Amino acid sequence: MSHNENGFKMRQNEKTSKITIDIVAQKSGFSRATVSRVLNRDPSVKPATAQKILRVVEDLGYTPHSMASALSGGKTKTLAILLPDLLHEYYTQLLAGADTTAEEHGYTLLLKTRNTRKVFQELVEGGRVDAFILRYAGPASFDEDLLKYLRNRRIPYIVIGTPPFLDTHPAVMIDxxxxxxxxxxxxxxxxxxxxxxxxxxxxxxxxxxxxxxxxxxxxxxxxxxxxxxxxxxxxxxxxxxxxxxxxxxxxxxxxxxxxxxxxxxxxxxxxxxxxxxxxxxxxxxxxxxxxxxxxxxxxxxxxxxPMYEIGVVAVLNLLRVMEKGEQVESRVILPTxxxxxxxxxxxxxxxxxxxxxx
Amino acid sequence: MSHNENGFKMRQNEKTSKITIDIVAQKSGFSRATVSRVLNRDPSVKPATAQKILRVVEDLGYTPHSMASALSGGKTKTLAILLPDLLHEYYTQLLAGADTTAEEHGYTLLLKTRNTRKVFQELVEGGRVDAFILRYAGPASFDEDLLKYLRNRRIPYIVIGTPPFLDTHPAVMIDxxxxxxxxxxxxxxxxxxxxxxxxxxxxxxxxxxxxxxxxxxxxxxxxxxxxxxxxxxxxxxxxxxxxxxxxxxxxxxxxxxxxxxxxxxxxxxxxxxxxxxxxxxxxxxxxxxxxxxxxxxxxxxxxxxPMYEIGVVAVLNLLRVMEKGEQVESRVILPTxxxxxxxxxxxxxxxxxxxxxx
DNA sequence: CTGAAAGCGCTTACAG
DNA sequence: CTGAAAGCGCTTACAG
Missing domain, CATH: 3.40.50.2300 (Response regulator)
Known part of the structure; x- marks a missing residue:
């Protein structure tokens, strides 16, 4: 099952079945658990084993089903970004910076411009995202309860702009x-x-x-x-x-x-x-x-x-928060x-x- | 467990456990299957039953876990939109139109501006989206194989712009x-x-x-x-x-x-x-x-x-394709x-x- | 009209 | 270092 320039067509012809982790396990001679481990870079796996498995993954063109891994405790590798709208250059530049940076780090952005409580809740309870980027734009866009809610649930977030909250939250602002x-x-x-x-x-x-x-x-x-x-x-x-x-x-x-x-x-x-x-x-x-x-x-x-850079810095800092846990000091003020x-x-x-x- | 203005705080205090479909089932006295059915508007459920269950759903503030439902055959309710970049007004207007329309119909957009084959494949195999909006912008952005691949897998898509393909695909273009x-x-x-x-x-x-x-x-x-x-x-x-x-x-x-x-x-x-x-x-x-x-x-x-409207029409038509299956005649040319x-x-x-x- | 059960494709203790 | 097994939270035939 070699791979030519056109990896897509080949798969179409097999057409049979979706390639799952079990198929990889079987072809490689290891268990599903071990395959999962190498996919998640678990250092406990013997390098030689990892090698072999990776080879099979490659040959098969296997891509893990993200819904399944998310459901069983993995990450979604997606970040929600909540913006008031996309009609102003300020927001689109912000988005462009955030998007580029997110992709560079293997994340995908889930865009939301209707920031109702319901939308918010669906994102969180629905387990659709790992973290939030919130652009604060006035009382209607979100309130402090929302941030507290995120904090209590240990969901990482960062806010962009200068919110009128007394409490401090991870944020990127400008001078x-x-x-x-x-x-x-x-x-x-x-x-x-x-x-x-x-x-x-x-x-x-x-x-x-x-x-x-x-x-x-x-x-x-x-x-x-x-x-x-x-x-x-x-x-x-x-x-x-x-x-x-x-x-x-x-x-x-x-x-x-x-x-x-x-x-x-x-x-x-x-x-x-x-x-x-x-x-x-x-x-x-x-x-x-x-x-x-x-x-x-x-x-x-x-x-x-620096509109674009605000987006960049927002995801960079959010990523830090996600890694190091909640108590990272993360407020930055960008110059004007x-x-x-x-x-x-x-x-x-x-x-x-x-x-x-x- | 009534609901006051601040639905969030209440949940924080319970803090105990995530609310699942089983909890709803238990509290309502029906089975998990039935709850699932009413959530998915299965008409076979007796109205009175649906009523009761909905009430419990409301009281509990239950939101289904989207990863779980996606994994077990449901839909992700998300649309991938692939754009060359976000730096030009053309693309951001497009995005704004698409986003607004998607949200109106209960969908979320997953944004991608690095349209490599790998990205594409992760979206499809990873089961992250229900359908694709593809802005064609030259050979580098995607090729016909990709479209064929989608078609073979029965994944709905729509292309924006005028691709140099002989074959016809659902598309929205301008005059x-x-x-x-x-x-x-x-x-x-x-x-x-x-x-x-x-x-x-x-x-x-x-x-x-x-x-x-x-x-x-x-x-x-x-x-x-x-x-x-x-x-x-x-x-x-x-x-x-x-x-x-x-x-x-x-x-x-x-x-x-x-x-x-x-x-x-x-x-x-x-x-x-x-x-x-x-x-x-x-x-x-x-x-x-x-x-x-x-x-x-x-x-x-x-x-x-009509940049904004192109985005609107794209998702509207995509939605039609998703409903009615693949063979919807769906090529539109917007006036200039x-x-x-x-x-x-x-x-x-x-x-x-x-x-x-x- | 409703329920019991299997299954979606993964991850992660728990053993060894 | 690796595997068997349980479980994540849903949906959907299959029965009744």
């Missing part, structure tokens, strides 16, 4: 404060004083941190942080547009800093519609550095967060940097600014 | 020819004659169809399709830039039509770098209508394909439309043009 502070300092060099800040939705801690960091940077530059105007958006392009419409026509501003790029885009669109020149009449900046930021007119000055383009009023070459230490 | 033809006709109204067409990679049938449709439209407008210049790209922004550099400095063109938006973007960037005005000196158009297309300067005229913005030389309001019938 929102440092990034926004950089922006404030840059506003300082431009001398902007009359500033509009557009927040994300009320529950977003990421947004809160950005505002906080921005205020810190402002006072460092001698601007009274309490004098800026703060308006609430919801991270959507539309909300940026709406806030702009509501505020820009009333008061006179030097600059607006939106808590993400989408809202900054909304602001810029409003300006275009009303003939407000950016950045001559008004500077506009964002947060994220999504793909379109660099292609806007004018190109958007923004804070870059200021990407200076033209919407802030600069007009030279694009440049990047990082925090000295964060 | 590449019709879309490109629309573009050609629009070029006709602008009177463009000296035209550069940038293709995708050699193996891309989507690209070939776009070129084909474009030529048809051209001749309909009295332009000799053999006089246009055709250059090969690979769908990347960089390749668009490179082709532009190679060609635009040599010959004089009225317009370039790139087989996707990314390459069009590359061309526009090159023009910016060299001070070539778009569309005054050169019209540039693309294909896809990705998010950034409308935000480019000038906004990109392009052909819109011309989105006129400004990069083609128009300067009015944006507008859309569809094929009368496709």
């Amino acid at each position: 929102n404060i440092g990034g926004a502070r950089l922006m404030a300092q840059h506003y300082g060099v431009h001398g902007y004083k009359r500033i509009l800040f557009i927040t994300g939705p009320d529950h977003s801690n990421d947004s809160k941190d950005r505002l906080y960091g921005f205020k810190i940077g402002l006072s460092e530059k001698g601007v009274d942080p309490e004098r800026i105007v703060v308006e609430e958006g919801d991270f959507s392009q539309r909300s940026g547009y709406e806030v702009a419409k509501r505020c820009l026509l009333q008061d006179q501003f030097d600059a607006v800093f939106a808590a993400n790029d989408s809202m900054a885009l909304g602001v810029i669109q409003f300006c275009q519609d009303r003939g407000i020149r950016v950045p001559e009449d008004l500077a506009v900046t964002g947060f994220d550095d999504t793909f379109f930021a660099g292609h806007l007119q004018p190109p958007l000055t923004t804070i870059r967060q 940097k200021l990407i200076v383009r033209r919407s802030c009023g600069c007009n030279g070459e694009p440049m990047e600014l990082s925090n000295p230490t964060t | 590449n020819i019709g879309g490109a033809r629309l573009m050609a006709q629009h070029y006709g109204v602008h009177g463009y004659k000296r035209i550069l067409f940038i293709t995708g990679p050699d193996h891309s049938n989507d690209s070939k169809d776009r070129l084909y449709g474009f030529k048809i439209g051209l001749s309909e407008k009295g332009v000799d399709p053999e006089r246009i210049v055709v250059e090969e790209g690979d769908f990347s922004q960089r390749s668009g830039y490179e082709v532009a550099k190679r060609c635009l400095l040599q010959d004089q063109f009225d317009a370039v039509f790139a087989a996707n938006d990314s390459m069009a973007l590359g061309v526009i960037q090159f023009c910016q770098d060299r001070g070539i005005r778009v569309p005054e000196d050169l019209a540039v158009t693309g294909f896809d209508d990705t998010f950034f297309a409308g935000h480019l300067q000038p906004p990109l005229t392009t052909i819109r394909q 439309k011309l989105i006129v913005r400004r990069s083609c030389g128009c300067n009015g309001e944006p507008m859309e043009l569809s094929n009368p019938t496709t």
